[in-house]
Amino acid sequence: MTDNGTQLSCQQLVELVTDYLEGELDPAREGALDAHLELCDGCEAYVEQMRQTVIALRSLGDGEEISAQTRQAVLDAFVKARPAG
Amino acid sequence: MPQPADEAALLAALRSGDRDAFEKLVDDLSPGLLRVAMQHTPSRAVAEEVVQDTWIAVINGIDRFEGRSSLRTWIYRILLNIARTRGKRERRTLPFSYFRRRAEEGGDEAAVEPERFQGRGGEQPGGWARPPIEWAAPEDRLATAEARQVMLEAIAALPPRQREVITMRDLQGLTAEEARNALDVSETNQRVLLHRARSKVREALERYYDEEALV
DSSP: OOOOTTSOOHHHHTTTHHHHHTTOSOHHHHHHHHHHHHHOHHHHHHHHHHHHHHHHHHHHTSOOOOOHHHHHHHHHHHHHHSOOO | OOOOHHHHHHHHHHHTTOHHHHHHHHHHHHHHHHHHHHHHSSSHHHHHHHHHHHHHHHHHHTTTOOOSSOHHHHHHHHHHHHHHHHHHHHSOOOOOOHHHHHHHHTTTOOSSOGGGBOOTTSSSTTSBSSOOOOOSSHHHHTTSHHHHHHHHHHHHTSOHHHHHHHIIIIISOOOHHHHHHHHTOOHHHHHHHHHHHHHHHHHHHHHHHHHHHHO
């Protein structure tokens, strides 16, 4: 893909991918990006990799727990500071 | 900011001393808080203390919370304040400089190394010289312990602001607005930081795939 006038080059496209995935591109740019993706396997693979990266990052966020001791200390502090009723 | 009805109900429950509501909030948010705290502190033990101090501050401050941001944003802000103060105390801080800040925000970094694109003399200037190759079975291969390690290392190597944004947005699922309010950065800046961070993690995963392909 070349960079002539309104068309996006691949090098320009990769800088717009987060805005694109976040739905923050203006309609004209989003249209240009979609048009580019139709024709460019490299950029299609790139955008897909960014999508996969975000999905993988989400699963990375699971499973880090505070200790039972810390949890209990916090709950006790709540009950002490705010007796119910 | 208008509060959603369930947030107003949660606040009322917390203020009236509803232990179950507080317990649920602690269980929902603590993993994310711990992760952010660990990025600012030298050890897990200190990070736990930071989370504990955060919840104590929440308990003591809940009556003063005005609802101008979401409850979650407010709690993250408290955590960041405590974590940064603790982190500073426990390790030597580097002097602030404009250039360091710029580098952290990544305003002039490229998402992909320029060498991977064709130069001006190329057939298609700005087009791929070395295009990315579709990842095979990403659902399986990105879930392996090895791939997780690759991502964790890539995140650990990020400048602090980028690391905070990607942790909040992608690992913990905060909205763009919650993250930018918690970190006190502009909407544009939040997206730039997220873009740089995600680009680097993608690059690390691409290297991981490439190395595996050689085996």
